[in-house]
Amino acid sequence: MAQPPVLNLEGVALQQGGRWLFGGPDHDALDLHIQPRDRLALIGRNGAGKTTLFRLIDDKIEADKGERKVKPGLRIVVLEQDPDFTGHTTLMDFALAGDHAPAEHEVEAIASQLGIDMSTPSKGASGGERRRAAIARALAQDPDLLLMDEPTNHLDLAAIAWLESWLDRYKGAFVVISHDRTFLKRLTRATIWLDRGTLRRKEIGFGGYDAWEEAVYAEEARAAEKLDAKLKLEAHWLERGVTARRKRNQGRLEKLWQMRSARAAMITPTGSAKLGLASEEDFKSKSVIVAEGVWKSYPANDVPTPVRPELVEGPAPSPSTSSGRTDGGVKGRTIIRDFTLRIQRGDRIGVVGSNGAGKTTLLKLLTGELQPDSGKVEISKKLTGVMIDQQRSLMAGDKTVRQVLAEGGDWIDVRGVRKHVQGYLKDFLFDPRVVDTRVGIMSGGERSRLLLAREFARKSNLLVLDEPTNDLDLETLDLLQEVIADYDGTVLIVSHDRDFLDKTVTVTLGLDGSGLVDIVAGGYEDWEAKRRERNQVKAKKSPLPLAGGVMVGSEVEAPAPSPPPASGKVGKKLSYKDQRDYELLPKRIEELEAAIAKGETLLSDPVLYTADPQKFASISQGIENARAEKEAAEERWLELAELVEG
Missing domain, CATH: 3.40.50.300 (P-loop containing nucleotide triphosphate hydrolases)
Structure with missing residues (x-):
């Protein structure tokens, strides 16, 4: 009922x-x-x-x-995009000031799982620390x-996985x-x-959204055509572009997969950066950044350890274990060790890893902002880079869109091609009438999109994107993928957006916090597949778990954090039926999750809704039934687990 x-x-x-x-x-x-x-x-x-x-x-x-x-x-609780920390001395002060003020021990329990020190002064806290503090405050209020x-x-990826769980x-x-x-x-x-x-x-879950959106716009277009409403169609040029953009992106994904296959042939089976090439000289002539045997360390007090190192690929070494070899005479934690890579013109390189694992350090080494302790990084003198950072710091609120893009004029030089500023705004999904709008009254996402429009207009052959997807809506993300695919230079991307990486990069550099860098042809899922394969091999070698669970990458995958047992419960022997449910339900839950994922993949086909509405409806209903069964199975298993574990 x-x-x-x-x-x-x-x-x-x-x-x-x-x-x-x-x-x-x-x-x-x-x-x-x-x-x-x-x-x-x-x-x-x-x-x-x-x-x-x-x-x-x-x-x-x-x-x-x-x-x-x-x-x-x-009890309604809001996890804001940009919470205000003004007036709060520490992150804990902020967390205890919620509308439904939680107990301090409840905040600490969640904060410890997220790997955040709540005594950190809020004024100097990083964006990641503030986000974790806001999550701890929201969840501790028991909404x-x-x-x-x-x-x-x-x-970072570990914190996202924890929040999903x-x-x-x-x-x-x-x-x-x-x-x-x-x-x-x-x-x-x-x-x-x-x-x-x-x-x-x-x-339907988000997996079916694209097909639904396209079906709605297609129906609107048909209705408008019947009414001969050309003006209405023109007013909806953004919506009409959705289908065309999605079809173009299918072609670009085909090209991306071809580029990944070519890159995979250059990387040795061990995943090291020493490349096996059909034509060494041809490859060298196309190289724009060459890193050979690079090591980089910092004094232990200067670099944070990765957040929740037990959730990343291997433990972050302590100063006592990591300072044995720095090759630069620097005592402390090794951030990058023995890293070798040749980056070619046109490569799209993704960098992933937990906060503190060394992503920014690696990026600075590859762009020449930092020098290695040993080894070398050679950068082509012809490289002209554009850096788009996650702070959006250059977007002055008192300027107009016209001033930001065209210095107050009507025309903008877009990588050597002259365009009218209002026409260029349409390319980035803006209504051309916003040209004289002040930046300060635009939403965070609109400001981010405007920054992308300005930076992509600059003439360059190296694009460096630091968390470019923050604050962007889904259609702008589609546009950003398209622009990156069409960019004729080299792209370096630091991002935690898994889907975005899967659709844009040819090579993924995965940092595990130990200083080692995985080099994988492909996107995030390819990197994850390599990690799973390696962990399975390690698990067979060491069957003895550590007390309280084991670390991802050290031997076997870490279990998802489980909820604390209810107080006052005492474990007891289960009936035959209860015991059987307790043993079999986890497998059934996995089967249902796989069925849901398969159904959502089918719904993501943009052609399905218009070609076979009945099948679309049948799959949607099947997904809903599977979700209902999964929810009931999870609740049943949790009840049994409480009885078993007390």
């Missing part, structure tokens, strides 16, 4: 800045119903009103029309409804805004889409 919603927005309309953001004369009023166990992806272009919708749900603003109904006692705005921003066990409802497609595909079961003032809902 379906449970009643915990929150309803009915007939909501809201004006903002003199225009109707929701509802009003041009759009239907907004309706939203959230069930007790909903896992909702909130999708919408930057500036569509996603964060404003969160504020309506959280009762921080009042709608001009409509009604908000909430289940009595409902019934959790609203998350870009929760994976500034998180926590949310998978979470008993309440959540709504999430995220650019991280992998995160959304793994966790969401329904999608709400905020589009031009209208909110649509579909009972």
Whole structure:
């Protein structure tokens, strides 16, 4: 029997800045119903009103029309994209100032799993430290409804995996805004889409969103053509470009796979950077960055250890174990050891690893900003680089879009080609009318997109992107993938966005915190596959686990963190049926997860909805049934686990 919603927005309309953001004369009023166990992806272009919708749900603003109904006692907690740390001396001070102030020991319990020291002064904390503190504060408040705005921003892969595991066990409802497609595909079961003032809902996880979006736009285009509404079609040029862009990207992915195959032939089976080549001289002539036998160390006090080193590929060495060989006379932690790589013109290099593992150091070595302790890095004198950092620090709020792009003029030089600034804005999914808008009133995502537009216009043959996907909406991510694919220079990308790396890079450099760098032809999934294969081999060699679990990469994969046992429970012997369920349910849960993943892959085919709507509906229903069974199986297993473990 379906449970009643915990929150309803009915007939909501809201004006903002003199225009109707929701509802009003041009759009239907907004309706939203959230069930007790909903896992909702909130999708919408930057500036569509996603964060404003969160504020309506959280009762921080009042709608001009409509009604908000909430289940009595409902605890709503918001994980903000950019929380304000002003007035909080330490991260713990910030965490204890939540609307539903949690106990300090509850914050510490979560913080310890995330690997964050809550006594860190908030003023000097990094983006990753602040994000972890915000997560600890939000989760420790024990929400019934959790609203998350870009929760994976500034998180490394280990922290993202921990958060996914926590949310998978979470008993309440959540709504999430995220650019991280992998995160959304793994966790969401329904999608709400905020589009031009209208909110649509579909009972499919994010895996089926692309096909749904395309079907909606195709239907709108057909309706407009029947009415001969050419002006309406012109007004929706962005939407009409979605299908064309997706089809072009299919061709680009084919090309990317070919490039990866060619690169794989150059890397030896051991994964070392000594390349086996069909034509050594030809390869050398195309090389733009050559690193040979590079070592880099820092004094132990100067470099943070990787966050939660037990969750990355091998433990981070302590100063006592890592200072035996630095080849540069530097006592302390070795960040990069014996690294060799030739980067060719046109290579797309992805750099992944936990925070503190050495990604930034490696990037600085490859671009000449840092010198190695030993070994050498040779950089072509013809390289002209553009660096797009994650701070977006150069976007002055008092300037207009025209001033940022064209120094106040009407024309912009785009890598040697003269373009009108308003036409160039359309290339980056802006309405040309924003040309005289001040940067300060734009959303974070719009500012990030504007920065990309400006930097990609510069003439260069080396592009360095440091966490480029933060604050971008999904359509801008598609555009960024397209622009990178068309870029005729070399690209270095540091990112924790797994889907983005899988669709853009030809070679992945994986740092494990020990100083060793894996070199893998392909994207994030290829690197993960190599890690799994290596861990399986190691697991066979050492069957004895360490007390309290084992480290990923040291012998076998670390288990996902499990919830603490309920207090007061005492373990007891199970009945035959209970024991059988306890043993067999984990396998059944895995089977259901595989079936859900397979179904969502089928739904992601943009042709399926229009070619066979009945099959699309059947697969969607099958996914929902599998999710319901998986949820019931998980709850049943957890109950049995509590009985067994006490």
